[in-house]
Amino acid sequence: MSGKRLTGVYFAVYSNGSECEIDIDQLIEYTRQIPGIGIIWNGDLKQTMQADFIVDEIKKHNLDRIVLAGDEPGIVKPLFSKAMVLSGKNPEDIVLAGFNEYSIKSNKDLDRAKAIIYCAALGVPFENVALPSEAEVHTDTLVIGGGIAGIQASLEIANSDHKVYLVEKTGTIGGHMAMFDKTFPTLDCAACILTPKMVEVGQHTNIELMTYCEVIGVEGVPGNYKVRILKKARRVDLADCIGCGICSEKCPAKTVSEFDAGITLRTAIYIPFPQAVPNKYLIDAASCIYVQKGKCGVCVKVCPPNCINLDEKDQEVEINVGNIIVSTGFKVFDAKRVENLGYGKYPNVVTSLEFERLVNAAGPTEGNIKFRSKDKKENWIFSPESDEPKSVALIHCVGSRDENYNKYCSRVCCMYSLKLAHLVKEKIPEAEVYEYFIDMRAFGKGYEEFYERIKEEGVHIIRGRTAKIEERDDQLILRSEDILAGKLIEQKVDMAILAVGLEPREDAEELSKMLGIKQGEQGWFVEANSVDDTVGTFTGGITIAGVCQGPKDIPDAVAQGSAAASRVLQSIIKGKVKKSIKDISLEQIETKVNQYTNIMEGIS
Amino acid sequence: MSIRVNPGFIKELTKYGAREWNACFHCGNCTAVCSLTERGILFPRKEIRAIQMGLTEKLASSPEPWLCYYCGDCSENCPRDANPGEIMMSLRRYLTSIYDWTGMAARLYKSYAAHLWFMIFLFLAVIAAFVVFSRIPDSPEVKLNTFAPVHIISLLDHILLIFLGSFLITNIINMYVKIIIKDKTVKIPVWLYFKEAWNAIFQFATQWNITKCQRNNWYWFGHWFLFTGYILMFVMVIFFLDWFQTEEIHPFYHPQRILGYYVTAGFLFATIYFMIGRYRKKKEIFKYSHHSDWIFVVLLFLLAFTGIFIHIFRVNGMALPTYYAYVLHLAVEVPMVVTFVAFSKWSHLAYRPLAIYFAHLKKSARALQEKNKIEFVTQ
Ligand SMILES: Cc1cc2nc3c(=O)[nH]c(=O)nc-3n(C[C@H](O)[C@H](O)[C@H](O)COP(=O)(O)OP(=O)(O)OC[C@H]3O[C@@H](n4cnc5c(N)ncnc54)[C@H](O)[C@@H]3O)c2cc1C
Ligand code: SF4
Ligand code: SF4
Ligand code: SF4
Numbered sequence: 001m002s003g004k005r006l007t008g009v010y011f012a013v014y015s016n017g018s019e020c021e022i023d024i025d026q027l028i029e030y031t032r033q034i035p036g037i038g039i040i041w042n043g044d045l046k047q048t049m050q051a052d053f054i055v056d057e058i059k060k061h062n063l064d065r066i067v068l069a070g071d072e073p074g075i076v077k078p079l080f081s082k083a084m085v086l087s088g089k090n091p092e093d094i095v096l097a098g099f100n101e102y103s104i105k106s107n108k109d110l111d112r113a114k115a116i117i118y119c120a121a122l123g124v125p126f127e128n129v130a131l132p133s134e135a136e137v138h139t140d141t142l143v144i145g146g147g148i149a150g151i152q153a154s155l156e157i158a159n160s161d162h163k164v165y166l167v168e169k170t171g172t173i174g175g176h177m178a179m180f181d182k183t184f185p186t187l188d189c190a191a192c193i194l195t196p197k198m199v200e201v202g203q204h205t206n207i208e209l210m211t212y213c214e215v216i217g218v219e220g221v222p223g224n225y226k227v228r229i230l231k232k233a234r235r236v237d238l239a240d241c242i243g244c245g246i247c248s249e250k251c252p253a254k255t256v257s258e259f260d261a262g263i264t265l266r267t268a269i270y271i272p273f274p275q276a277v278p279n280k281y282l283i284d285a286a287s288c289i290y291v292q293k294g295k296c297g298v299c300v301k302v303c304p305p306n307c308i309n310l311d312e313k314d315q316e317v318e319i320n321v322g323n324i325i326v327s328t329g330f331k332v333f334d335a336k337r338v339e340n341l342g343y344g345k346y347p348n349v350v351t352s353l354e355f356e357r358l359v360n361a362a363g364p365t366e367g368n369i370k371f372r373s374k375d376k377k378e379n380w381i382f383s384p385e386s387d388e389p390k391s392v393a394l395i396h397c398v399g400s401r402d403e404n405y406n407k408y409c410s411r412v413c414c415m416y417s418l419k420l421a422h423l424v425k426e427k428i429p430e431a432e433v434y435e436y437f438i439d440m441r442a443f444g445k446g447y448e449e450f451y452e453r454i455k456e457e458g459v460h461i462i463r464g465r466t467a468k469i470e471e472r473d474d475q476l477i478l479r480s481e482d483i484l485a486g487k488l489i490e491q492k493v494d495m496a497i498l499a500v501g502l503e504p505r506e507d508a509e510e511l512s513k514m515l516g517i518k519q520g521e522q523g524w525f526v527e528a529n530s531v532d533d534t535v536g537t538f539t540g541g542i543t544i545a546g547v548c549q550g551p552k553d554i555p556d557a558v559a560q561g562s563a564a565a566s567r568v569l570q571s572i573i574k575g576k577v578k579k580s581i582k583d584i585s586l587e588q589i590e591t592k593v594n595q596y597t598n599i600m601e602g603i604s
Numbered sequence: 605m606s607i608r609v610n611p612g613f614i615k616e617l618t619k620y621g622a623r624e625w626n627a628c629f630h631c632g633n634c635t636a637v638c639s640l641t642e643r644g645i646l647f648p649r650k651e652i653r654a655i656q657m658g659l660t661e662k663l664a665s666s667p668e669p670w671l672c673y674y675c676g677d678c679s680e681n682c683p684r685d686a687n688p689g690e691i692m693m694s695l696r697r698y699l700t701s702i703y704d705w706t707g708m709a710a711r712l713y714k715s716y717a718a719h720l721w722f723m724i725f726l727f728l729a730v731i732a733a734f735v736v737f738s739r740i741p742d743s744p745e746v747k748l749n750t751f752a753p754v755h756i757i758s759l760l761d762h763i764l765l766i767f768l769g770s771f772l773i774t775n776i777i778n779m780y781v782k783i784i785i786k787d788k789t790v791k792i793p794v795w796l797y798f799k800e801a802w803n804a805i806f807q808f809a810t811q812w813n814i815t816k817c818q819r820n821n822w823y824w825f826g827h828w829f830l831f832t833g834y835i836l837m838f839v840m841v842i843f844f845l846d847w848f849q850t851e852e853i854h855p856f857y858h859p860q861r862i863l864g865y866y867v868t869a870g871f872l873f874a875t876i877y878f879m880i881g882r883y884r885k886k887k888e889i890f891k892y893s894h895h896s897d898w899i900f901v902v903l904l905f906l907l908a909f910t911g912i913f914i915h916i917f918r919v920n921g922m923a924l925p926t927y928y929a930y931v932l933h934l935a936v937e938v939p940m941v942v943t944f945v946a947f948s949k950w951s952h953l954a955y956r957p958l959a960i961y962f963a964h965l966k967k968s969a970r971a972l973q974e975k976n977k978i979e980f981v982t983q
C-alpha cells in the first residue's frame with residue numbers, strides 16, 4: 001500500500017438534549033495515540049461546522065477517512081459525506097462509532113467507547129473482534145414472570161426436554177392476559193387460548209412452577225448462575241388443598257381483588273380466579289386477621305383436608321441455572337395522575353383494565369355493563385342490579401404520548417379501545433359509543449381492517465384529545481375539540497373509559513440491578529440491539545421477553561417468548577454460552593484489531 | 605378563493621416570542637382545556653395550525669388571540685410542551701404590529717435594543733426639556749405649579765393625547781378592516797352590531813373573562829387593579845390635572861389623595877406580583893418573558909416609585925427633591941405612554957374588548973348563515 005491513509009476523528013455529542021456523562025476529553029486523549037490519526041475535531045465545532053471548512057481540513061491534513069464518534073453521530077454524516085465528495089474522496093470512507101448503539105451511557109463504559117473508536121479508526125468492524133469468550137452452560141433455565149411471554153418461553157424450553165424454573169410473583173400465572181374477555185383483532189376468547197397453556201405449564205414435568213415467589217439474589221457468571229428465591233408463605237399446603245373454597249366462604253377479612261383490577265372484593269384466603277394455575281388457595285398476610293392480630297383461624301377449622309398452616313414462614317431456596325429469561329411485563333398508568341379526567345373522583349370514570357373485568361363473563365356483573373353504584377354500606381361497587389349506561393366514551397392516550405407523563409406510545413391502547421368499543425356495542429346495541437383519539441395506531445396484521453369494522457358498527461370515532469371530564473347532575477361531560485370538524489365538543493356520557501398506557505413495574509429497577517441488565521430512559525429493559533436482537537441483553541445468559549422490554553401486544557409478546565427460548569436452547573444444545581462482551585478488556589480488543597490489520601495488510 | 609401561504613412567517617413570529625410552534629401534533633387538548641373557548645370561537649390550536657401553514661391573512665382576520673388571557677392552563681396540559689399560551693401571546697404582539705400602520709410597534713417588538721434606546725431617548729428628552737425651559741422657584745416652600753405650571757403640562761398632555769389617540773384610532777380602524785371587512789367568509793348584518801355591543805362594554809369594564817380561568821383569581825385581581833388604576837390616572841391627568849396637581853396639601857382622606865393612593869397601590873401590587881412571578885418563572889404564564897414585558901413592568905414600577913417620592917417630599921415640604929422627583933416621574937411616564945399606548949401593551953386594553961366584540965359578531969353572523977343555509981336546503 002502506498003503511503004499511510006490518514007484518518008480524521010470528529011466527536012459529536014448530542015445526548016438528546018440531556019447532559020452527556022461521558023468524559024470526551026479522555027476519549028480525545030486516548031484517540032491521539034492511535035496510529036494514523038491526522039486530526040481530531042471536538043464537537044464544540046458543531047455549530048460552526050460547514051462543508052467547506054471540512055473540505056479545507058481534509059485537504060490540509062491529507063485525510064482519506066473520517067470517523068464520526070458520539071452518541072448519535074449519524075446526524076452529522078450527511079455534512080461529512082458532502083465534504084468528502086467535494087474534496088474528491090470516497091464518501092464511503094466514513095465510519096460511525098455510535099455510543100448509543102453499544103449502550104455507552106456514562107464514564108463506566110469509557111473502555112467500550114475507546115474500543116469502538118479504536119476499531120473505527122483502524123477500519124475493523126467491532127463485531128469481528130469483540131468476540132466474547134464462551135463458558136460451559138448449566139442446562140436448567142430460570143424464567144422470571146409468568147405472563148403470556150413467560151409461559152410461552154417456558155413451554156418451548158420444557159418441550160425440548162430441558163428443565164425450567166418459572167418464578168411468578170403472584171398466586172397464579174397468566175399475567176394481564178388472564179384478565180381479558182376477548183383479544184383484538186380477532187375477538188378470540190382470551191381464556192380459550194390462555195387456559196390450556198396455563199394448565200400445560202402446571203402439569204409439565206419439566207417445569208418447576210414457583211408461584212408466590214420472588215427472585216432476591218443472583219450471583220455467578222453467564223452459563224452458571226446461583227439464584228436465591230424467596231418462597232413467600234402461602235399458608236395453604238399446595239399438595240393437599242383440594243380447591244373446595246369452603247375456607248374462603250367463611251373468611252371474615254375482605255380486601256380488594258388485584259385480579260379484578262380493584263373493582264371487587266376478595267377474602268384474605270383466596271384463589272386469584274377460578275382457572276388459576278396452580279388451582280389452589282393461598283392466604284394474603286396483609287389482610288388476614290390472624291396474621292395481623294393473632295386471632296381468627298376460622299379457615300383452619302373449616303378446611304376439610306386440614307391443609308392450612310397459619311404460622312407458616314417465608315422460605316429461601318437456592319437454584320442453579322445456566323440462562324435467565326426475564327418476562328415481568330408491565331403495570332398500567334395510574335389514571336389519578338391526570339387530574340383533569342376526574343378518575344377517582346367520579347365513580348363512572350373507569351380505567352380500561354377495570355372495564356376489562358367489568359365486561360368479562362367472570363366479572364362482578366357476569367359480563368353485563370353496569371353503572372358503578374353505591375351499595376347499602378355506601379361503598380361504590382359494580383352490582384348486577386344497577387342500570388346500563390346508554391352512552392360510553394373511550395379516551396385514548398391517557399398517560400402516553402404526553403410530555404407531562406410518558407412520552408412514548410403504549411402501542412396497544414388504540415387497538416384495545418376499539419375492542420372495548422365493540423364489546424359495548426355487542427352488549428348494549430342501542431348505546432352510543434364515542435372514541436376520542438389523537439392518531440389511530442392500527443399497525444398489525446388485520447388491525448386496520450378491525451378499525452374499519454368498528455367504524456361500520458356505528459362507533460363515533462372522533463379525532464381530538466379529551467382535555468377534561470366534569471360531572472354535572474350525575475352526568476359526565478367531556479370537553480374536547482373535534483379536530484376534523486373544527487368544533488368544540490361538550491359531550492354528555494354515562495361512563496368514560498380511560499385507555500391507560502403501559503409502564504414498567506415498580507420493581508424493574510431493583511431487578512435490573514440484581515441481574516446486571518440495563519433500563520432505558522423510560523424504564524423498559526434494554527435489548528442488545530433494537531433491530532436484530534430484541535431479546536438479548538448486554539449480559540450473556542440473560543434474555544428479555546414480553547412487555548418488560550417495551551410496550552407490545554400479545555402476539556408480539558409470544559413471539560419474543562419463543563425467540564428468547566430459542567436463544568436459550570442454542571446455548572444449551574451447544575453446551576456453551578457467550579459471556580458478556582463487558583468481560584472483554586480494551587487491551588484484548590486492541591490486540592485483536594492489530595492482528596486483524598496485520599493480516600489484512602499481508603493480503604493486500 | 606385562493607389561500608396565500610407565507611413560508612417565512614415562522615421566522616417572523618419567533619421575533620415576537622413564539623418558540624415551540626412546531627412541537628404541536630394537533631390533539632386539541634389546549635382548545636378543550638381552555639375555559640374561554642366556546643362553540644364557534646376556537647383557539648389556540650386553530651391559530652397554531654395557521655402559524656404552521658403560514659396563513660398570515662387568516663391570522664390577521666382572527667380576533668381569537670385577543671380572547672386569551674394567558675392563564676397558562678393550555679400550556680400546562682399540552683402533551684407536547686408546545687406552549688400554546690405563549691404562542692397566543694406572541695400572536696398578540698404580532699397582531700399589534702400589523703394593526704399599526706406606522707411600523708413603530710413592529711420595530712419595538714422585534715428589537716430589544718431599539719425598544720430600549722427609544723425609551724432612553726425619550727427619558728433624556730424630557731429631562732432636557734426641563735433643564736432648558738424650567739426654572740427652580742426661589743422659595744423654600746414647594747411651588748410645584750411654578751416649577752411646572754399646570755396649564756402648560758396639561759396642554760402638553762392634550763397634545764400628546766391627540767397625537768397618540770389618532771394613532772390608536774387609525775390602528776383600531778385598521779384592525780376592524782382586517783378582522784371584519786377583509787374576511788369575505790362572513791357578512792355581518794348592521795343590527796348585529798348593536799346587539800353584541802353591550803357584551804363588549806361589560807368586558808371592557810370588568811375584564812371579567814379572566815375569572816373564568818378559576819385558578820387564577822390573583823392574576824385577575826392584579827390585572828383589574830392595574831387596569832382601573834391606569835384608567836383613573838389617565839382621566840385625572842388628562843382632564844383634571846389642575847385638581848390633581850395642587851400646591852395645597854389636602855388631608856389624607858381627601859379624594860385627591862385617596863385616588864392617588866389607589867393608583868399607586870394598584871401599580872405596585874401588579875408590578876411586584878408580576879415581577880416576582882416572571883423572576884421565579886414557576887407558573888406557566890411566567891415561564892417566558894419577552895423584552896417588552898420586562899420593560900413594561902419595570903417602567904410601571906418606576907412610575908409608582910417616583911410618584912411615591914414626589915408625594916413624600918411634597919408633604920414634608922422638601923422643595924428641591926420634589927422637583928427632581930417630578931422630573932423623573934415625567935421622564936418615566938412619557939416614554940411609557942408614547943410607546944405603550946398606541947403601539948404596545950396599553951393598546952391591548954383597546955384591542956381586547958373590541959376583539960371580543962368582533963369575535964362574537966362573527967360567531968353570531970356565522971350561526972345565522974348556517975341557519976339560512978339549512979333552511980335553504982330544506983325548502
Ligand atoms: C386493558 C388492556 C387490554 C389489552 N388487550 C389486549 C388485547 O386484546 N390483545 C392483545 O394482543 N394485547 C392486549 N393487551 C396487551 C397485553 O396485556 C400484553 O401484550 C400482554 O399481557 C403482555 O404479556 P407479558 O407476559 O409480557 O406481561 P404480563 O401480562 O404483565 O405478565 C407479567 C407477569 O410477570 C409477573 N411478574 C412481574 N414482576 C415479577 C417479578 N419481579 N418476579 C416474578 N414475577 C413477576 C407478573 O405477576 C405477571 O404475571 C392489553 C393491555 C391492556 C392494559
Ligand atoms: S385466619 Fe385469616 S384467612 Fe383464615 S379465615 Fe381468618 S382472616 Fe381469613
Ligand atoms: S396506542 Fe394509541 S392510545 Fe395508546 S398511546 Fe399509542 S396512540 Fe395513544
Ligand atoms: S398545542 Fe399542545 S395541546 Fe394544543 S393541539 Fe398542539 S399539542 Fe395539542
Ligand code: SF4
Nearest residue numbers: 638672674675676678
Ligand atoms: S392561556 Fe389560558 S386563556 Fe389563553 S388559550 Fe391558553 S387556556 Fe385559554
